[in-house]
Amino acid sequence: MVEPVPVIGLDLAAGPVLPSAVVLLLVVPLLALLAAIVLGRRAARLMPIMALLMPALALWLVVDVVINGAFELDIGNWQPPLGIALRVDGLSAAMLLLTAILAAATGLFSMALYPAAGGEGDEETAANGTFWPLFFALWAAMNVVFSSGDLFNLYVAIELLTIAAVGLAALGSLAAAMRYMVFALLGSLAYLLGVVLLYARYGTLDLQLLATLIEVEPTTWLAAGLMTAGLLVKTALFPLHAWLPPAHGAAPPPASAVLSGLVVKASFYILVRLWFDVLPPLATEVFVQAMAALGALAILAGSVMAIRAERLKLVIAYSTVAQLGYLFLIWPLAGGAAGEMPWAAGAWTGGMVHAIAHGLAKAAMFLAAGLMIEALGNDRIDGLAGIGRALPLTTFGFGLAAVSLMGLPPSGGFIAKWLLLTAAFTSGQLLWAGVMLLGGLLAAIYLFRPLNRMFDKADPAELKRISRGRQLV
Secondary structure (H helix, E strand, O other): OOOOOOEEEOOOOOOOHHHHHHHHHHHHHHHHHHHHHHHHHHHHHHHHHHHHHHHHHHHHHHHHHHHHOOEEEEHHHOOOOOOOEEEEOHHHHHHHHHHHHHHHHHHHHHOOOOOOOOOOOOOOOHHHHHHHHHHHHHHHHHHHHHHEOEHHHHHHHHHHHHHHHHHHHHOOOHHHHHHHHHHHHHHHHHHHHHHHHHHHHHOOOEHHHHHHHOOOOHHHHHHHHHHHHHHHHHHOOOOOOOOHHHHHHHOOHHHHHHHHHHHHHHHHHHHHHHHHHHOHHHOOHHHHHHHHHHHHHHHHHHHHHHHHOOEHHHHHHHHHHHHHHHHOOHHHHHOHHHHHOOOHHHHHHHHHHHHHHHHHHHHHHHHHHHHHHHHHOOOEHHHHOOHHHHOHHHHHHHHHHHHHHHOOOOOHHHHHHHHHHHHHHHOOOHHHHHHHHHHHHHHHHHHHHHHHHHOOOOOOOOOOOOOHHHHHO
16 A cells, blocks of 8 residues: 655745656646647757756656655645645656656657758658657656556546657558557557546545555456556557557657657556555455466567567567566566565566666667668668678667666666566566566577677678767767
């Protein structure tokens, strides 16, 4: 059950530092969204300001949470259940900082693809006019998800997130975006039905209040099942993953980076809040083992599909399916009855570190792949021979991301998997430990394939020049 946190009214003149930071993290991207609608392609000029301001605000928030602890902000001084509360603790602050870093880096990378002004005779295209509003909308929605303490507020946030994500995917493939939209809408409908059932049963949607009211009875089980199913669809957990590889593989590189690095984490984050803060009494041994089984299937199936893929972006997209599976191993290691065990804290930390490390690595991979495609004109793995000599900085970035995804030291991926493995061995759950070890070997197989081609000594074909600044990102 969640611990109560200090309550603060929304009075920025008299309030502490924390409310100012979290409010600005929500308001600034929304103002950028409105400005981008008016400015069109000129909205690219907003990105340097956003890249400086948003990470600074997020870091400010993280430092204050570390020093002063978690806090709650009641919007309009109306306390739940009548009002809506924003809540920030260590996990949400860390995810807000991850969002700020990845969105800032991706936005700076995108300025060359969607510039404020084109060359002579270059007319404004639909992509240039729509990318920036969608990008800022996605940024705002992510921040709302990670700071909300109300189930309906979370629904509104993930709907805005879905609209923006589908729009960004459509810039690459309309067919893939339509498939994504169908899956996302079905997931949203299931989630909303669960929210309605909980409100009818308990009269509140505030996470802290629900945690004190939840009873193990049929209506609660039905609501929990609907919400979980809807969020699993949005997270693309195997076998509900069919929309992810086409959407992520066909989207423009910056869109793929935020879709894989951030968007799928939003629905996972809500799942974590539900089952670890609100619904622990419902987390039976059968349920937590079922979640782990789905995660294990995702690791194995996603890895096999990545091994079989012939295009670089599809390898990375199927890798996302596999890597997301690790996140669901925290349920048997830290959820339900295991939450009281001494190994639970390590498993919980390992799962959250994996979410952050995966976000950073996957964004780096998609951006690196985008530069290689831009230089080569395609992303066939067979055509990558010698690209390491032509784009050493980009290849180095791809290699660092691969090290993290394979779980090799001293990367963040290694730290996460080590913590999860330690918890699995300590708790005697050797099956999940074996799956993690096998997943690391399979990751090495599907990532060494493109790396081997990149470091081939063959001279690459004639390449388009890529600026060093974009490679540094």
